[in-house]
Amino acid sequence: MRVRFRFAKLGKVRFTSHRDVARLWERALRRAELPVARTEGFSPRPKMHFGLALSTSHESLGEYLDVDFREPESASLDLAGLPGLLTPLLPEGLTVEAAAPIATSDTSLQQAVTICSWTIEALGLDVAAANEAVSALLARDEVMVTRQRKGHDVTDDIRPYILHLAVIGPIPGVLSPSGDHTIAPAGSLLEAELATQPRGLRPAELLAALEPPATEGRVRRTHQWITFDDARTEPLSVDAMSTMPAPARAS
C-alpha cells in the first residue's frame, strides 16, 4: 500500500536539506517500527518517493512524501494514528499533518504538481517600492532571464511562470546585538504563485527579476497544487482525514 504524507517544515529545521529530510523520515519510520517496503538487492533501501525538492532554508506548510508499505502488514496500519505517531519521532519543526492511501498508479508528485504558492520576503524594498516593482514586472509581456539549470546557463521567458504576485505588507529588519548596524535590511512580504514546469521559477530568481532587484529573506511554500481541467487540488489537503478515501486522481 502506498501512503501519502503531508507535512510542514518550519523554524530552525528549515536549514536542513532535502536529503537531510529524507534521512530524518527514514529514521522516524524505522523508530516507529512501521512495515516499510524495501528495495531488493545488496543494499536495500526503504521505498519512499519525495515531491518537489524544497530549497535548504525555505519553510513549507505543504510538503509531501509517498511511502510504500509491505503487504500484508499494511492492512493493519492505523492510518489515522500515523501523524501523531511520527511527529514526535521527527525533529521539532517537522510536523506530519495528514496521511492517506493513494493508488500506486498515481502520477508521481514531482510530475503531478504544477503550481506552488509562496510567501517571499523581499529585502531592501519598502512596500511602495515593492508595489511599483511588482506592477512593472506584471505589466511586461516577456521577461527574458538567464539562469543556471544543471550546471548550464539557460535563457528563457519567466513571465509565464508568474501566475500571481502581490505585496502583502512590510517586514522589519534585523539589527546587530549592539544595535548599531543592520544584519538584514527591512523589506516587504510578497505572495506569489509560480509554475513548476517545465523548469520552474525559484523565488530568488523572481526577486532578481524585479527592478530594482530585492534580496531573498525568509521564504515559505504555502501550497502545492495539482491542476486538471480548470480545477486545482492539493496532493493531500490538511483537512483530508487519514481515514478518508484517496482523493480524486489527475490521471
Next chain:
Amino acid sequence: MNTIWPQLEPLLANVQKPARYIGCEDGSQQPDHRPDRAAWLLIYPDTYEIGLPNQGLQILYEILNERSDAVAERTYAPWVDLEASLRAHGLPLFSVDTHRPADAFDLLAFNLSAELVYTNLLNCIDLAGVPVRAAERGPNHPLIVAGGHCTYNPEPLADFLDLVVIGDGEEVVGEISEVVADWKRSGRTEGSRAQVLRELSKVSGVYVPSMYDVTYDGEHLVAVTPRYADVPERIEKRTVADLADWPYPKRQLVPLTEVVHDRLNVEVFRGCTRGCRFCQAGMITRPVRERPADQVRTMINEGIRRTGYDEVALTSLSTADFSGIEKVVADTVNDPTRTNQVSVSLPSLRVDAFTVGIAAELQRGRRSGLTFAPEAGTWRMRQVINKLIREEDLYGAVESAYSQGWRRMKLYFLTGLPTETDEDTLGITELARNCAEIGRTHNKSASVTVSVGGFVPKPFTPFQWFGQNTVAELQRKVNLLRDDARRSRGVQLKWHDPKATMVEGIVSRGDRRLGPVIEDVWRSGGTFQEWSEKFDYQLWVDSMERHGLSIDWYVYRHRHEDEMLPWEHLSAGLHKDFLWQDWRDALNEVGLEDCRWTPCYDCGACTGYGIEHIVASARPPAGGSQGTGQDLSRGSMVPVTLLTKPSTSSTPSPTAPPVTPLGAGV
C-alpha cells in the same frame, strides 16, 4: 534567554550546510543556566561533521547536565564562510544548543584529538571575544580548558590554556564544576581568577600551565617547576576504574544532517595492552577496561530503538579483542525482536583476531566496509613496532572476507617507522598485491585500497625518542609505493601529505616555545589545517624560522635518554625506564606480550594507580598469533589476576582515583 539566534538566522541562508549550526539533534539539551551552576561550553575545534559524533564530548555533555551544579552546551568550529559573516556583523562564537554567546559560559572546554586543529582552538577563543593568551584574561572571561589525547603534551598550547585535563574526563569534570560553581557564586571578583586557577591546580588530573616556571639551558629544557608549594610537581592522569559505572552516552546525539560515523556507537572497552609501540592511545589509556557484555547488549538495544539507526559500531582500540565479541555480534544481528535489519561495524579490527565466525555474523546484517591495519609491510618491521601479525594471519582473514562476498577492503599502514628500509616500505605494496590476488580467486573485480600515513612519534610511547622522517624522505617512500602500486593489479594507494605529517611532528613533541609559532600561523589565517584544501605548509615553515626555531631540532633529531622531555611533569602512569627499555627492545626487534593475558611487566599504568585490567575472559581470542608473541597453539589458560569488578576497598588511591579525556572514547 541569552541567545544570538535572531541575528544569526538571516546569516545562515547564505552559508554552506547551515544545518550544522541549528542544534535540534535528538538528544540535544536546553539546560537551565543559573548563577550557581558552572556553565560549560564543550567545543570540538573542527567542523560539525567531524566533531558531532565524538563520543568523549557526548559523554561529558550528559554527565555535566545530570549534575545540579553544572550545565553544558556544545559547539564546533564554524566553517570559514560563517566565521567571516560572524566577524563582519560583530557576532561571537555561539552554542548550537541555545545559540548562547560563548563568553556567557564559565568554561570553554576543547576536545583535542589532533594536532592540526590547534590553530582552530585559538580561532574559537578569539571568536568568543576572549583574549587568546591566558595571561591577558580577566575575571569576566571564561576559563579555557582542554582535554583529549593531545593534551598529554599540552606544552605548545601552554600560553593559551588556563587548565588542561589529563586522562579520562568522567569524574574530573565534576570536581572542576564544584570549584568553578563556587567561583561563580562568589561573583568572579577582580583578582579571583588566579585564585580559582590555583584551586583547580590541586584537583587530581588537572594541569594549570601558568602555575609552572619553565627553565631552558640553551635549546634544552632543563626544568618545569611549580611556582607554589601546594601546586603538584607532577600531574597524574585520571582513569575511570570500571567502565560499567559509566554507561554513557545514554542518549547519543542523532544529527539532522550528515556527519562522519553516522551510526550508533557503543564503546565496548577502553584501553589496550597489545603494546603497539607507535600507538599513543594504547599506551596512555591503559589498563584494559571491558564493559560487561550485558551492558553492551542493553546499550545496543536501547540505542537502536531510540535513535532509529540501522548500524551500530562497537568501538574500542581493538574490538575483536573484546571477550565474547562473536556472541555480542551474533545477538545484535540476529535479534528476533527487531523488525528492521541492523548491521554491525567493528572499527579497528586486528587481522589476527578476525575470525571467520565474526565475518559470517557481520554479513548477515547489511555489509559495511572492511578495514584491517597491519601497519607495516614486513614481519621484521612488525616486530619493531610490536604488532606481531603474521602474514598468514592476514591472508587468512582476507581469504575469509573475500570468500564471504566482500569485494573491497582497506589496509592501513604507517611509513617512516624506526629502522624502516626500502624493503620494509615495499613490503606494504607486496602485502596488498597478495591480498588482491586472494580476492581475485573469489571475485574478478576484487580490489584493495592501501592507506599510508607518515609516522609521527608521540609522547608517552617507546618511540618518543625517535627522530621523525623528513618530508623529503617520506615523500621518497610515498613515491616508491606509488610507483609500485601502479604496477599492481587491484591495488589503489592513498597517502597522507608528508608536509602535514611534518607539521604534526612539530607540535606533537614541542615545548612552550611553539606558542608564538601557533599564534603566528593562526594570525596569518591558517585555520582548518587538517583540511588539505586549507593546509598551508609554508606558513608553518616561515613561522618556525621567524621565531628562530629549528624544525630539525624539534622533529627530525633522535632524542637522548637523559634529555628532559617537555611532558615529563605529566604522567600517564608509564615508567620512563619501561618506555626506554621497550624502545631498546624495538631496535633489537624483540616483541612484548599482551599483559592482559600474561603476567604483569609493570609498565606503571596499573600499579601506579592501584587499578587492574577488567577483562571477562582470561583466554586470548582464538586463531592466529594474536600479536601476543606467545605460542598460543596450546590454547591453555594464561595465568592472570582478573577482577570482574574491583570493590571499592580494593581500589585505593582516592588521591589518584583511577578518568575519558575531554576527548574520551574512541
